[in-house]
Amino acid sequence: MSVSQYVVTAVGLAAIVWVLWYFLLSKGSATGAPTVAGVQEVRVVVKGGYTPDTVVVRAGEPVRLQFYRDETADCSERVVFEDFGIDAALPAFQTTPVEFTPEEAGEFRFRCGMNMLKGLLVVEPATAERRPSTSPHKLHE
Numbered sequence: 001m002s003v004s005q006y007v008v009t010a011v012g013l014a015a016i017v018w019v020l021w022y023f024l025l026s027k028g029s030a031t032g033a034p035t036v037a038g039v040q041e042v043r044v045v046v047k048g049g050y051t052p053d054t055v056v057v058r059a060g061e062p063v064r065l066q067f068y069r070d071e072t073a074d075c076s077e078r079v080v081f082e083d084f085g086i087d088a089a090l091p092a093f094q095t096t097p098v099e100f101t102p103e104e105a106g107e108f109r110f111r112c113g114m115n116m117l118k119g120l121l122v123v124e125p126a127t128a129e130r131r132p133s134t135s136p137h138k139l140h141e
Helices: 003-025
Strands: 028-033 038-045 056-057 063-069 076-081 086-089 097-099 106-110 119-124
Touching: 038 056, 076 097, 086 097
Parallel strands: 028 056, 038 063, 056 119
Antiparallel strands: 063 097, 076 086, 076 106, 106 119
């Protein structure tokens, strides 16, 4: 093999390692939802992925996720919460509120319409106190 073939192979392997780390091993950010006028509210910016990728709320209290889509990529046109029966369109460069009330504690995934961009909604029991954590996701402990 020539030097250029070794370089291309090394760059390809480095890219594979980075993709595996980014999607499987990197720690995501977590945002607790402050309660304003009886509604837990969090702003979620959609741009090449959901940021933050983990949202923490309490069970039994209304939730309003304010999705701001900061791009025009086809993949981010929708947000889907299968466990809550939500499939909402996200117009580009606009804020779209998604409102629901989670009744039970647990971890619930949300995603784009193409299942490429993903996030996690962590619903804590109504009696739980918020804990300071970079990510409550069990894979990030």
